[in-house]
Amino acid sequence: MRQTLLLLPGDGIGPEVVAQARRIAEALVPDVQIEEGLVGGASFDAHGTPLTDETLERARKASAVLLGAVGGPKWNGVGRDKRPEAGLLALRKGLDVFANLRPAFCFPALVEASSLKKDRVEGLDIMIVRELTGGVYFGQPRGIDEQGGLRRGYDTAVYTHPEIERVARVAFEIARGRDARVTSVEKSNVMESGLFWRQEVTLAHAELGGGVELSHMYADACAMELVRAPKQFDVILADNLFGDILSDEAAMLTGSIGMLPSASLGAPGVPGLYEPVHGSAPDIAGQGIANPCAAILSLEMALRWSLGKEKAADTLFAAVGKALDRGARTRDLGGDLTTRQMADAILAAL
Amino acid sequence: MRQTLLLLPGDGIGPEVVAQARRIAEALVPDVQIEEGLVGGASFDAHGTPLTDETLERARKASAVLLGAVGGPKWNGVGRDKRPEAGLLALRKGLDVFANLRPAFCFPALVEASSLKKDRVEGLDIMIVRELTGGVYFGQPRGIDEQGGLRRGYDTAVYTHPEIERVARVAFEIARGRDARVTSVEKSNVMESGLFWRQEVTLAHAELGGGVELSHMYADACAMELVRAPKQFDVILADNLFGDILSDEAAMLTGSIGMLPSASLGAPGVPGLYEPVHGSAPDIAGQGIANPCAAILSLEMALRWSLGKEKAADTLFAAVGKALDRGARTRDLGGDLTTRQMADAILAAL
Numbered sequence: 025m026r027q028t029l030l031l032l033p034g035d036g037i038g039p040e041v042v043a044q045a046r047r048i049a050e051a052l053v054p055d056v057q058i059e060e061g062l063v064g065g066a067s068f069d070a071h072g073t074p075l076t077d078e079t080l081e082r083a084r085k086a087s088a089v090l091l092g093a094v095g096g097p098k099w100n101g102v103g104r105d106k107r108p109e110a111g112l113l114a115l116r117k118g119l120d121v122f123a124n125l126r127p128a129f130c131f132p133a134l135v136e137a138s139s140l141k142k143d144r145v146e147g148l149d150i151m152i153v154r155e156l157t158g159g160v161y162f163g164q165p166r167g168i169d170e171q172g173g174l175r176r177g178y179d180t181a182v183y184t185h186p187e188i189e190r191v192a193r194v195a196f197e198i199a200r201g202r203d204a205r206v207t208s209v210e211k212s213n214v215m216e217s218g219l220f221w222r223q224e225v226t227l228a229h230a231e232l233g234g235g236v237e238l239s240h241m242y243a244d245a246c247a248m249e250l251v252r253a254p255k256q257f258d259v260i261l262a263d264n265l266f267g268d269i270l271s272d273e274a275a276m277l278t279g280s281i282g283m284l285p286s287a288s289l290g291a292p293g294v295p296g297l298y299e300p301v302h303g304s305a306p307d308i309a310g311q312g313i314a315n316p317c318a319a320i321l322s323l324e325m326a327l328r329w330s331l332g333k334e335k336a337a338d339t340l341f342a343a344v345g346k347a348l349d350r351g352a353r354t355r356d357l358g359g360d361l362t363t364r365q366m367a368d369a370i371l372a373a374l
Numbered sequence: 375m376r377q378t379l380l381l382l383p384g385d386g387i388g389p390e391v392v393a394q395a396r397r398i399a400e401a402l403v404p405d406v407q408i409e410e411g412l413v414g415g416a417s418f419d420a421h422g423t424p425l426t427d428e429t430l431e432r433a434r435k436a437s438a439v440l441l442g443a444v445g446g447p448k449w450n451g452v453g454r455d456k457r458p459e460a461g462l463l464a465l466r467k468g469l470d471v472f473a474n475l476r477p478a479f480c481f482p483a484l485v486e487a488s489s490l491k492k493d494r495v496e497g498l499d500i501m502i503v504r505e506l507t508g509g510v511y512f513g514q515p516r517g518i519d520e521q522g523g524l525r526r527g528y529d530t531a532v533y534t535h536p537e538i539e540r541v542a543r544v545a546f547e548i549a550r551g552r553d554a555r556v557t558s559v560e561k562s563n564v565m566e567s568g569l570f571w572r573q574e575v576t577l578a579h580a581e582l583g584g585g586v587e588l589s590h591m592y593a594d595a596c597a598m599e600l601v602r603a604p605k606q607f608d609v610i611l612a613d614n615l616f617g618d619i620l621s622d623e624a625a626m627l628t629g630s631i632g633m634l635p636s637a638s639l640g641a642p643g644v645p646g647l648y649e650p651v652h653g654s655a656p657d658i659a660g661q662g663i664a665n666p667c668a669a670i671l672s673l674e675m676a677l678r679w680s681l682g683k684e685k686a687a688d689t690l691f692a693a694v695g696k697a698l699d700r701g702a703r704t705r706d707l708g709g710d711l712t713t714r715q716m717a718d719a720i721l722a723a724l
């Protein structure tokens with residue numbers, strides 16, 4: 025059976041960057057069947073919901089899903105459960121892609137783009153493994169109501185044993201293919217779910233962490249250490265909320281957020297969900313100037329983690345590096361290439 | 375009645391740095407009566423609890439409390455509610471000091487210490503106002519138990535109307551003495567308590583925020599922006615958990631965490647709690663090499679915010695800057711002064 029890649033371009037610059045990833049996929053892996061669908065505001069505009077059951081079904085049947093970005097001011101007035109972001113959360117939950125891999129690495133040609141001094145980021149290569157379908161993002165009860173005469177808003181941060189074990193397993197596996205060090209991050213000094221997280225990761229490590237060195241760090245200390253000495257980290261394992269914040273911080277350390285991809289993986293057999301770390305960037309949407317590299321590197325991750333095409337992935341990664349070495353730069357990187365021209369440069373380097 | 379300053383040196387380097395702050399206080403404001411007490415591991419060792427009722431009572435009656443730091447590996451095996459950190463949390467809650475002010479600024483003489491390029495941090499001056507007595511730190515229910523056959527750990531992130539209003543008021547007041555801009559931070563896109571936070575801050579702003587410009591930012595975006603362009607911020611208002619993480623990140627941007635103080639304020643008439651941002655640093659405790667500046671600048675904040683001695687505060691702040699300009703540096707700043715010698719340099723500059 026032919027493998028299928030479902031493209032969900034979404035909103036803002038999403039369609040622009042995904043179109044370029046599509047060109048690369050067509051050139052590099054012509055045997056993969058490419059489909060397209062709607063998500064986020066684009067889906068809301070067409071169907072009144074940011075993710076239709078039919079699109080979720082198509083995603084479930086695909087070999088991999090490549091998403092652009094969702095959201096924008098156009099949908100600010102839309103009800104909470106119909107917002108573009110709700111479509112993204114429903115897609116993650118619906119696919120049960122519980123392990124979000126967010127690499128933060130620095131292409132040699134782009135070291136100067138970082139806010140940090142060169143010696144702090146040169147050679148930086150962190151992989152953040154973020155739990156993606158649990159924690160305070162989905163915990164019940166949650167709401168805004170009145171209790172004892174006081175208005176209040178509340179959420180539940182909760183993790184169960186299997187939720188932590190399965191994502192810890194992924195972190196250990198990934199670490200084995202790297203420097204074999206995992207730093208698990210929580211606030212076990214003030215949160216019970218954090219203490220449970222630490223205990224469960226420690227147990228999982230004893231059982232599944234052979235060959236991997238595990239250490240623990242508080243989330244606030246990790247936020248500091250990422251600034252002070254980011255190269256100390258190999259794999260960072262964190263829950264949904266801490267992973268959200270720390271992976272964005274780590275991504276920005278590289279100075280080129282327009283370069284960074286992510287992969288969200290589930291159990292074996294479940295299609296992976298791939299998306300740039302950047303958002304829909306409504307301010308530059310429609311101008312054809314967005315950097316397509318994050319989307320193209322998300323395709324690279326899809327080739328590697330879902331489509332079993334490691335060699336094509338290696339080729340693509342090298343081509344991006346080569347294009348950068350040759351000076352190809354979109355605006356965000358200080359150059360003047362258009363979205364399409366940047367993809368051209370990568371195609372030329374393939 | 376004579377004003378009293380209660381010193382709670384605590385653990386690790388706490389006693390070393392607080393001893394130097396005491397020398398400065400004795401020289402600068404001899405009219406203030408100084409007392410000492412135990413907190414954290416030191417209190418646990420003496421009394422079996424990290425904060426006695428008697429110490430809390432003394433703190434309540436003081437004009438201001440200056441704390442060193444708590445915690446260390448010595449108390450790793452101690453039960454959760456007797457840990458040194460539990461003493462700190464009980465003190466914050468017991469004094470009801472709900473507004474934690476954490477400045478992140480860069481002394482001109484220390485700009486080079488930052489991981490960030492000079493142009494990104496030169497002149498950096500952010501004030502983080504962190505809610506300190508609510509949120510997921512204290513919300514009920516919380517625990518680790520079994521439900522439906524699954525082990526789980528959980529916490530409740532909760533804020534009420536008055537909790538948000540009172541800390542927002544502080545942020546607006548502080549902003550008026552600065553650049554009059556407040557950025558309120560939450561994850562209202564995924565948390566109900568975050569949405570409530572945004573709504574309540576917006577309401578408080580309409581009522582109490584005259585002259586202050588309010589904007590909103592997601593916590594993950596804020597973690598990024600702090601790295602990319604930290605000088606864009608004036609006052610950042612955040613809940614207990616986001617404030618914990620983002621203030622540590624912001625502190626590290628300056629490159630000299632050993633310099634940074636904090637103040638925790640309650641309702642008018644409640645004594646403020648002042649403490650360095652750094653921890654108890656067990657690795658260097660007892661060697662007399664810790665940087666006392668954060669403790670000394672915490673004293674400076676106490677003079678300013680609780681003791682009504684603005685002029686003495688200004689003098690002290692200037693003296694610290696002068697000592698640095700003259701080249702005074704402890705080890706963490708690349709010099710070789712001892713804790714006491716650094717304080718001597720500041721005393722000499724007074």
Ligand SMILES: CC(C)[C@H](C(=O)O)[C@@H](O)C(=O)O
Nearest residue numbers: 109112113268561563564594
């Ligand atoms: C858009 C938002 C709901 C999302 C999140 O918080 O997970 C985003 O920040 C991300 O990290 O993908």
Ligand SMILES: CC(C)[C@H](C(=O)O)[C@@H](O)C(=O)O
Nearest residue numbers: 211213214244459462463618
């Ligand atoms: C020690 C710990 C409980 C504390 C906190 O999380 O509040 C610390 O990180 C702080 O910021 O003062």
